[in-house]
Amino acid sequence: MIGISRFLIASAVGAMMAVPVQAEMTDVGTPRHETLVVQTFDGRSPNPSEMNPLNRYAVWRGARELGWGYLWEMDTGTGTPYPELADGFPEVLDDDHTHFRIKIRPGVFWSDGEEFTVDDIIFTMATSFKYRDQLTNVSTATSLLKEGSWKRIDDYTMEVETVETSFDFINRIGVMNWGSGFNIVPQHIFEPLGDAVTTFQNIDPVFLGPYTMHSYDPNGFWQLWERREDWERSSYGFMGEPSAKYILYKDFGPEETRTLAFVQNQYDLDTFMSPDSISAAKARSEHVETFAPTFPYHDMNDACSWGVRFHQQKAPYDMPEVRWALALSLDLEQVGINALSGQFIATGIPAADTPITREVYFNPCVKGGHKLGH
Known part of the structure; x- marks a missing residue:
């Protein structure tokens, strides 16, 4: 799975x-x-x-x-990443976890028959930085990576550095939860576009x-x-x-x-x-x-959180006092029953309470070292 x-x-x-x-x-x-x-x-x-x-x-x-491929995918049921385009996990080249060597699997091809190599990855990184003020989906590359740090070793091997310590490198540059903020594009299609890459719709994609x-x-x-x-x-x-x-x-x-x-x-x-x-x-x-043959029918470990949301840029919801008043006046148990027939896991913070997030977010929030229980 x-x-x-x-x-x-x-x-x-x-x-x-x-x-x-x-x-x-x-x-x-x-x-x-x-x-x-x-x-x-x-x-x-x-x-x-x-x-x-x-x-x-x-x-x-x-x-x-x-359609798109990723260096590392994730089993979202367990939070365990695994290589997809990559040939194994990245090699950490320094004690600070800021320098990585990536190897990709040979024999992967774009749908038009062009071979996939690290040149596509490096081109995507460089393009993300060059046009970061015009492109709208390159935040992972431009916030995670050190600009110009990528180095081609051969067709299937490259090195890259991050701005700061990155123990979550494979999730940030691969897949975290449902998707990825780093989408690799084909160099042979995008490079000839020049500046037009910022407005290119790609209606016949490979x-x-x-x-x-x-x-x-x-x-x-x-x-x-x-x-x-x-x-x-x-x-x-x-x-x-x-x-x-x-x-x-x-x-x-x-x-x-x-x-x-x-x-x-x-x-x-x-x-x-x-x-x-x-x-x-x-x-x-x-x-x-x-997902389950009996009530509740769906997976209770939903990666998304459910609840009441306020439009914080629209009056009077832009006022913290109003939002607090509304939050304190709501019966959240009834909200959950009415919205999802009671099929939800209650949480006190805006993050889903799942086996993965429990150790990361929930248990550290409990004073005295007492762990939350389902």
Whole structure:
């Protein structure tokens, strides 16, 4: 199980799966029995043509899970990282943990047939710094790395330095939780653009993952992916062949509409439904499966926190006194019961209480060394 980031193997929080219908076509022209249909996490995309990962892009349409590749992935169920593009973990070259040697696996290719090398990594680092004031998704590189410190050793080996001690280097430059702040781009595509890299939308992208984009809806309702013929040369092709030939991300509308579409097998995977909708779907179809077969139906170790949020830039919520008054007047137990039918873990700080975060955040907050218990 590799966690929320590669949902084909591990279901996301609250995910439900239905049984696909065999003998029919999808509305985008693919055989239904060869197509995994997924309700998009964020509904309709407002920027479906933006697929340049150096800018804020349409990440929830499959690019994160299927397209881009990362040096190190993470099993989000345990918090354990593992190499994906990298050939093992980085070698620490100094006592301060600021100097690292990275090796990548040979034999990984972009979807257009160009080999992936450390030149792509170094180009991405250099471009992130050069255009940091214009690009909108390069914060990890520019805040973590020492500018100009990258050094090419050979096609598969490089060294780089960080600004300060980085015991979490593999998470910062790889994957932390659901995604990464360092998205590697193909040098052979981006370098010829020059300054235009800052406005490049990348509507016909090449990818490192085992899928490539087949087509998408310019109105933002769906995006279709197709498994690469050379999937074994992709970023995580070493893990085995993905079973679905096509993967369709589609927005099926409001939750009440989605629930009906789901029990009719119009789609297979939903990454979030309310407890009431889950109960209604299970009551209408014996084929609906959830993270757990009994209440609570979803994974209680959600990496995201739930609660009441205030718009702190809008009056009167910009006043700490008002926010405190509202917080103290709320019955948070009833909030949780009404919002999630009681299927939540209470927490006193704005961080999810999970087996991973408990030792890092929660236990140190308790005075007298007494550890919190579930």
